[in-house]
Amino acid sequence: MRPLSYTRASTVDEAIATVGGDSRSAFLAGGTTEIDLIRLGVTRPDVLVDINSLPLKEIESTPDAGLRIGALARMTDVARSADVVRRFPVISQALLLGASEQLRNMASMGGNLCQRTRCPYFRDGVSPCNKREPGTGCSAVDGLNRGHAVLGTSDDCIAAHPSDVGVALVALDAVVHTLGPSGARSIPIDDFYLLPGSSPEVEHPLERGELIVAIEVPPTPLAERSLYLKFRDRQSYEFALVSVAAAVDVRDGRVADVRLALGGVGTKPWRARRAEAALTGGPATREAFAEAAAAELEPAIAHKDNAFKIPMARRAMVRALDQVVNGDAR
Amino acid sequence: MIGPARAPVSMRVNGEIHEIELEPRVSLLDALRDHLSLTGSKKGCDQGTCGACTVWVDDRRVLACLTLAVACEGHEISTIEGLATGGDLHPVQSAFIERDAFQCGYCTSGQIMSAVALLKEGNAATDEEIAEHMSGNLCRCAAYPHIRAAIRDVRDADTTTSGRA
Ligand SMILES: Cc1cc2nc3c(=O)[nH]c(=O)nc-3n(C[C@H](O)[C@H](O)[C@H](O)COP(=O)(O)OP(=O)(O)OC[C@H]3O[C@@H](n4cnc5c(N)ncnc54)[C@H](O)[C@@H]3O)c2cc1C
Ligand code: SF4
Ligand code: FES
Ligand code: FES
Numbered sequence: 277m278r279p280l281s282y283t284r285a286s287t288v289d290e291a292i293a294t295v296g297g298d299s300r301s302a303f304l305a306g307g308t309t310e311i312d313l314i315r316l317g318v319t320r321p322d323v324l325v326d327i328n329s330l331p332l333k334e335i336e337s338t339p340d341a342g343l344r345i346g347a348l349a350r351m352t353d354v355a356r357s358a359d360v361v362r363r364f365p366v367i368s369q370a371l372l373l374g375a376s377e378q379l380r381n382m383a384s385m386g387g388n389l390c391q392r393t394r395c396p397y398f399r400d401g402v403s404p405c406n407k408r409e410p411g412t413g414c415s416a417v418d419g420l421n422r423g424h425a426v427l428g429t430s431d432d433c434i435a436a437h438p439s440d441v442g443v444a445l446v447a448l449d450a451v452v453h454t455l456g457p458s459g460a461r462s463i464p465i466d467d468f469y470l471l472p473g474s475s476p477e478v479e480h481p482l483e484r485g486e487l488i489v490a491i492e493v494p495p496t497p498l499a500e501r502s503l504y505l506k507f508r509d510r511q512s513y514e515f516a517l518v519s520v521a522a523a524v525d526v527r528d529g530r531v532a533d534v535r536l537a538l539g540g541v542g543t544k545p546w547r548a549r550r551a552e553a554a555l556t557g558g559p560a561t562r563e564a565f566a567e568a569a570a571a572e573l574e575p576a577i578a579h580k581d582n583a584f585k586i587p588m589a590r591r592a593m594v595r596a597l598d599q600v601v602n603g604d605a606r
Numbered sequence: 607m608i609g610p611a612r613a614p615v616s617m618r619v620n621g622e623i624h625e626i627e628l629e630p631r632v633s634l635l636d637a638l639r640d641h642l643s644l645t646g647s648k649k650g651c652d653q654g655t656c657g658a659c660t661v662w663v664d665d666r667r668v669l670a671c672l673t674l675a676v677a678c679e680g681h682e683i684s685t686i687e688g689l690a691t692g693g694d695l696h697p698v699q700s701a702f703i704e705r706d707a708f709q710c711g712y713c714t715s716g717q718i719m720s721a722v723a724l725l726k727e728g729n730a731a732t733d734e735e736i737a738e739h740m741s742g743n744l745c746r747c748a749a750y751p752h753i754r755a756a757i758r759d760v761r762d763a764d765t766t767t768s769g770r771a
Contacts, residue, residue, distance in 0.1 A: 312654055378660055382672065
């Protein structure tokens with residue numbers, strides 16, 4: 277592992293100024309992405325600015341009955357917050373179906389949003405990879421790509437986004453609050469995740485030194501009936517092949533309102549807007565669910581090993597909708 | 607700012623304070639094993655994927671391989687070496703022997719540190735729950751059924767750790 281310098285920031289301003297003023301530095305939260313990637317030689321900061329002493333750990337209701345999660349709240353604490361379990365089950369479930377108890381005890385919510393892809397060519401530190409070394413090419417396009425994305429891909433990168441809770445947060449229109457050298461910003465989470473396009477190395481619209489301080493989920497009564505379904509190669513402690521976050525409000529057999537997002541299949545946590553549009557106002561039947569799922573996957577592009585994800589995502593969406601609408605949602 | 611050269615670090619491990627010199631890049635796992643000669647915690651992957659390095663920081667189970675030792679200053683670290691009281695094994699250690707819950711033993715200290723934490727967390731009511739919450743600890747020898755049996759034994763013997771929190 278490369279040599280590192282270390283400092284512990286005691287205020288938010290100090291953290292922002294230190295990372296903002298030194299292009300060789302990076303924030304350190306739980307370290308479960310950061311330390312791993314430094315050791316693998318994928319990222320190469322010289323200075324780590326430990327932000328864990330900053331007062332950004334609160335999980336609280338907002339006055340309008342939304343939810344505000346501090347950037348340094350741990351995955352475990354958010355998942356087991358009674359308020360989150362009751363009002364936003366999809367967030368709790370997405371967290372508990374990710375990683376392991378040890379990792380969830382370490383990993384922060386802000387760090388989770390910034391975690392990097394598990395694409396093996398990105399992680400091996402040597403293969404051509406546009407995300408790690410812009411302009412070197414993409415080893416996955418013609419390589420082993422069973423785990424890769426089918427939605428939102430470009431010729432330059434087809435890496436799947438690994439986050440589970442990101443999928444739930446995208447479904448619920450969360451907002452990412454930041455503080456940086458140029459002040460405070462509130463970024464809708466769908467804009468916080470960028471598509472790879474021709475610059476897959478840029479994943480978020482954050483400037484150097486910009487710190488995530490909180491994630492806010494707007495009041496969403498329909499989220500009380502929501503769930504997260506995750507399919508993977510083993511039963512636990514594995515990233516998603518396909519996952520679905522779903523919340524539905526059904527009135528008189530018709531879909532009054534619906535939130536749907538997909539994990540494992542997109543280059544970012546994938547809000548299923550086509551499916552939502554197809555479902556809204558229509559009947560809450562399996563046939564309608566299947567049609568909406570087909571509409572969402574219509575633009576999907578398969579590569580050599582990952583065509584299975586397309587029918588799998590369609591079926592997962594139907595099952596998730598069916599489970600939320602017909603009881604046993606929790 | 608400290609580093610990249612060695613700097614003095616104060617670490618509190620199993621209730622004892624150690625003043626050592628470390629480069630900031632040293633993981634908690636390497637600090638324990640190579641600097642403090644506490645080799646009970648094992649290095650299976652060094653990537654957060656196996657759980658062999660499981661220790662507690664401030665009573666929460668974490669992975670020592672993805673933790674920097676310098677970041678632990680001011681925190682309480684507990685390792686397998688601190689689990690027994692004098693000559694008396696912790697009930698989970700005894701149950702692992704009783705149930706033959708290991709073969710090569712490489713994953714065992716991590717399994718035990720995880721299992722003791724799991725019983726305190728109170729999510730061990732069923733075999734499914736135990737399997738789910740122990741999933742961060744892989745066992746290459748597949749001793750899983752015996753590990754679950756050991757955890758069940760301790761859960762059922764001590765009403766204060768049974769079922770849910
Ligand atoms: C074996 C393994 C399995 C996993 N399985 C899953 C899974 O199934 N599902 C899942 O969703 N995740 C999974 N993860 C990923 C894990 O959830 C992330 O690594 C974790 O959430 C990152 O959070 P952290 O606090 O450790 O971030 P760090 O590693 O500390 O930081 C990650 C990045 O975010 C930046 N950063 C951190 N905090 C901030 C902030 N407040 N503002 C701006 N930038 C910041 C850092 O500079 C760094 O670039 C897994 C990880 C491992 C190692
Ligand atoms: S898919 Fe993206 S991350 Fe993977 S090798 Fe190609 S460019 Fe790199
Ligand atoms: S050595 Fe830490 S998880 Fe494998
Ligand atoms: S006993 Fe050998 S790895 Fe678990």
